[in-house]
Amino acid sequence: MCYTELNFARKSAVRGGVFKTMLNGKTVLLGVSGGIAAYKSASLASLLVKAGAVVDVVMTKAAQQFIGPATFEALTHRRAWDDVFDRADPSRVHHIDLAQNASLLVIAPATADVIAKIACGIADDMLTSTVLACTCPRIIVPAMNTHMYENDATQANLRTLRERGWFVMEPAAGRLACGDVGRGKMPEPDDIFEVIEHFACDTHDMEGERVIVTAGPTREALDPVRFLTNHSSGRMGYAIARAAADRGAQVTLVSGPVSLKRPRFVETVDITSAADMFEAVTSRFEQSTIVVKAAAVADYRPATVADNKIKKKDGDLSLPLERTQDILKTLGERRTNQFICGFSMETENMLENSRAKLVKKNVQMIAANNLKVAGAGFGVDTNVLTLITPDSCLELPLMSKEEAAHRLLDEIMKRKKA
Ligand SMILES: Cc1cc2nc3c(=O)[nH]c(=O)nc-3n(C[C@H](O)[C@H](O)[C@H](O)COP(=O)(O)O)c2cc1C
Structure with missing residues (x-):
């Protein structure tokens, strides 16, 4: 006799026709810095929300030259943060709260500047202060001009982050906004989402298999x-x-x-x-x-494979x-x-x-x-x-x-x- 399991422990349910995923209920801290690819982060935020994640966006001032907080607020239904000295709610220290509540941190796009600051432990704005306080899994998605990306300083900074346990997602190659062709493009939101899902999984029972x-x-x-x-x-x-x-x-x-x-x-x-x-x-x-x-x-294959195309003839054809x-x-x-x-x-x-x-x-x-x-x-x-x-x-x-x-x-x- 088969039994149908009604008490479904994994918090994944069908709601309004949308299937919730592994990200359901997780809090993703999405850092957005001042690169041309910042507009793509809106699609990423949207994908995360659709997957059931709570998304807290923290932007640098430069990011706001490319995309406004209102876009993220409309997509996430939450405040987008940009000021470490925000005085709206003095009962909380927001950069510490955000860091503590995060299941996972992703910075996309990450500018050369923000990568350098994080590698040096600088905390001079809302994003870098929050990042320094994060203890959750961390993903960084560099996006910049090829020469900026290949610059020894940027590469050394990325090496430092890898050594400290960050997952550095390689940029894609192609035609960049500045007109150069090479590595430095931010990967598509779908690809970043897949990486986030991987690191959001908190079951590690198959290690060694x-x-x-x-x-x-x-x-x-x-x-x-x-x-x-x-x-x-x-x-x-x-x-x-x-x-x-x-x-x-x-x-x-x-x-x-x-x-x-x-x-x-x-x-x-x-x-x-x-x-x-x-x-x-x-x-x-x-x-x-x-x-x-x-x-x-x-289960079956043709008994012989013809060397040339089998030509159409009058009448039926049987295939052994x-x-x-x-x-x-x-x-x-x-x-x-x-x-x-x-x-x-x-x-x-x-x-x-x-x-x-x-x-x-x-x-x-x-x-x-x-x-x-x-x-x-x-x-x-x-x-x-x-x-x-x-x-x-x-x-x-x-x-x-x-x-x-x-x-x-x-x-x-x-x-x-x-
Ligand atoms: C039009 C324009 C596009 C830019 N695109 C990038 C970029 O894709 N990647 C990057 O690292 N910097 C880019 N920059 C430079 C950064 O905006 C600049 O270094 C800024 O200080 C970064 O600030 P943040 O790291 O606090 O966001 C761009 C600047 C301009 C004016």
Whole structure:
């Protein structure tokens, strides 16, 4: 008998159609200094708010030459701070309060000037005073002209910050606002958001684990032009890879062809066919401690691959297909101490088929999803997973694939420790 877990401990719920994330309820201190990219920080603040974070913005005076506090106040629904001697509420010392309340600090954009001040421990305005009092994880996002960035002084200052535990996000390369082409562009808000999510994760129970995650479809060539494939978007596997990395694991993501951004903090191995996937996974299996197979690997491939394009003729065409190698079964046969979780995508008899798969493949868990359940399966951002082990069956409610990934890892870690 499966039970549906109603008492969902992780504070992530569906509210007004928006799925809350790992940042839900966390306080992010967003420092904005006086660079041309300051306008992009408004989008970053907005992303953080949508993710459920409380966002406190602290701006330098120079930042206000580029963007006004009213923009941040409208987006965050909170006061944007800029004056260390602000006298509005004498009962609080605001720079200390802000620092103490922060779950995470991110300075984006960080000017050469602000980087230099922080490296020297200068605290002569609201931003630098707050930063000096912060003890939370700290991310700095330099953005400036290439020569300013490559200047020995800036590089030495960034080295100092790295040595002191800051995460320095490398600027992107491209055409800069000043007209120069080179490194120094502030990364896009989406990319910064991904880094923030990584450092906002306060579960580090997977440190020391070496995890292989597979994701996406495979392509089985028919001729140089055509292939057989399926609708897998790769989103579930990518969410698992990211979640495991956020929790401290060393992650290798073996990915079929998808249109998703490569996750940061994860080694990604691109493959095309089921045979490539077999090789990529089995060659790494011995060194791994956990394998989660979320890819939709082709069960059959064309028996022969034509050297030239198969020409259209009158009448029907039959394609002889042959079985691909069964990766999950092979891992089940070879497993020593690894925890293996397979996925099953069903359209009928989901529980029965998934239980049979668990036994047949000799693995410890099957994460089953039914393509016919609303919000589950391919292409969507949500899933409805049922986690089946030899002695349990946990039916998770509809949730984002990110949350489902964490729940799946929770269950794996619980069983690994038992
Ligand atoms: C139009 C303009 C654009 C600027 N862009 C940058 C920039 O992208 N990065 C940077 O480090 N400095 C930039 N500066 C210089 C800084 O604004 C200047 O060093 C300022 O003192 C920084 O103050 P803050 O660090 O307190 O914000 C720019 C200046 C101007 C006038």
